[in-house]
Amino acid sequence: MESRIDRIKKQLHGASYKLTPQREATVRVLLENEEDHLSAEDVYLLVKEKAPEIGLATVYRTLELLTELKIVDKINFGDGVSRYDLRQEGAAHFHHHLVCIECGAVDEIQEDLLEDVEAVVEKRWNFQIKDHRLTFHGICWRCTEKHAEEKNKENVNNPNNNEDF
Amino acid sequence: MESRIDRIKKQLHGASYKLTPQREATVRVLLENEEDHLSAEDVYLLVKEKAPEIGLATVYRTLELLTELKIVDKINFGDGVSRYDLRQEGAAHFHHHLVCIECGAVDEIQEDLLEDVEAVVEKRWNFQIKDHRLTFHGICWRCTEKHAEEKNKENVNNPNNNEDF
DNA sequence: TGTTTAATGATAATTAATATCAAATGATAA
DNA sequence: TTATCATTTGATATTAATTATCATTAAACA
Numbered sequence: 604m605e606s607r608i609d610r611i612k613k614q615l616h617g618a619s620y621k622l623t624p625q626r627e628a629t630v631r632v633l634l635e636n637e638e639d640h641l642s643a644e645d646v647y648l649l650v651k652e653k654a655p656e657i658g659l660a661t662v663y664r665t666l667e668l669l670t671e672l673k674i675v676d677k678i679n680f681g682d683g684v685s686r687y688d689l690r691q692e693g694a695a696h697f698h699h700h701l702v703c704i705e706c707g708a709v710d711e712i713q714e715d716l717l718e719d720v721e722a723v724v725e726k727r728w729n730f731q732i733k734d735h736r737l738t739f740h741g742i743c744w745r746c747t748e749k750h751a752e753e754k755n756k757e758n759v760n761n762p763n764n765n766e767d768f
Numbered sequence: 769m770e771s772r773i774d775r776i777k778k779q780l781h782g783a784s785y786k787l788t789p790q791r792e793a794t795v796r797v798l799l800e801n802e803e804d805h806l807s808a809e810d811v812y813l814l815v816k817e818k819a820p821e822i823g824l825a826t827v828y829r830t831l832e833l834l835t836e837l838k839i840v841d842k843i844n845f846g847d848g849v850s851r852y853d854l855r856q857e858g859a860a861h862f863h864h865h866l867v868c869i870e871c872g873a874v875d876e877i878q879e880d881l882l883e884d885v886e887a888v889v890e891k892r893w894n895f896q897i898k899d900h901r902l903t904f905h906g907i908c909w910r911c912t913e914k915h916a917e918e919k920n921k922e923n924v925n926n927p928n929n930n931e932d933f
Numbered sequence: 934t935g936t937t938t939a940a941t942g943a944t945a946a947t948t949a950a951t952a953t954c955a956a957a958t959g960a961t962a963a
Numbered sequence: 964t965t966a967t968c969a970t971t972t973g974a975t976a977t978t979a980a981t982t983a984t985c986a987t988t989a990a991a992c993a
Contacts, residue, residue, distance in 0.1 A: 620939090620940095621939080621940080621990080621991095623939095623940065623941085623989090623990090625940085625941070626940095642980090643980080643981080644979095644980080656941095656942080657941085657942080658941065658942035658943065658944095659942085659943090659981095660941075660942065660943080660944090660981095660982085660983090661940080661941055661942070663980095663981070663982075664940085664941085677846065679844045679846060681842065681844060681850075683949085683950075683979080683980075684979095684980070685846075685980085685981090701889070701893060701895050704898060710893070710895075712889070712893065716885050716888065716889075717885065719884070720881050720882065720885065721904070723881065724866070724877070724881075724904060728866060728875070728877065728909065729909035729912065730866050730875075730904065730906055730907070730908055730909065731906045731907040731912060732904050732905070732906040733869060733905050733906040733907070734904075734905040734906070735902070735903065735904050735905065736901065736902070736903045736905075737900070737901070737902045737903075738900065738901045738902075739886070739889060739895065739897050739899075739900050740897070740898050740899040740900065740901075741895050741896045741897040741898040741899070742895070742896040742898070743895055744893065744894035744895060747894065747896060785970090786959080786960095786970080786971080788958090788959095788970095788971065788972085790971085790972070791971095807949090808949080808950080809949080821972095821973080822972090822973080823972065823973040823974065823975095824950095824973085824974095825950095825951085825952090825972080825973065825974080825975090826971080826972055826973070828949095828950070828951075829971085829972085848948085848949075848980090848981080849948095849949070850949085850950085
């Protein structure tokens, strides 16, 4: 974790920015919540817990800066807020997302999976791909399991209700 | 075109909505600008040319309705506005986009291309895919050509400047 | 230490989108 | 046809996310 911060510090310096205490606090929040997909407001509230004097504008500015430097990616799942997602260190491309339309959970796919598709697009459409956004909308494994359980319970109550026949 | 409107009318009726003059004017604008990726404001201005009495709220409401019925897809390219894109008739999934980071052009890919990837995701992540969003960011063929031309011109002016050696 | 530049915090301004509500429209049944 | 009811609309107010402004503070520097 500390080394990760150090490397981010170096990236900032490389672009002649400083890792101020406010920026560091923001980066730490992102690192501590790597699984989540926080909005600027979310980040602000979490940073405020550790550094109450920080302003919302600074959080926005920091997130914008980190996005420029490709340390985080800004993504929008269609709910009207931008969310910020740490990029895997050394990842050439942004990872993919699974958004559950029932429970709203967002899971990540770190595997590339798009190599073949990108080769086709580069050649057939003569398009030089620099980055991508891929999101699947559907039903997550947790909701699928829950449905199965509910069906089980139903069948215990009504043993004749067997949809298989 | 007329038949396309008729089919949309039937889709609306099927969900017990009417194709009011305002809704029809909005749909016509979308059909006449199928290549573009209009924002709600864009649609509003175009509809206003034909039906000046229409209100912005009605346009928003119509676009929301068409999105619900999967006649259009709402998409966000990260510039802070939602854009609305007619779905191909009978298309199971939303088509893909190529966004040029130089000139801002947005091109469409109607081919699916994701069949294999989706099969993997459904199985490995146990996720039931209902829809997707795939956007590539990079340099379009027009900008690539333009660069090549500029390089040519440069070499004519400085015949010794041959970067190949 | 004084000076210049970068960064911050508070807050105003902007803007996309939604909510509200009275009026208009359209369908329905007496 | 006319009274009635639900749907839709247009104008406008409201909300909420993001950006802009600007005086103040912190940091780098010479």
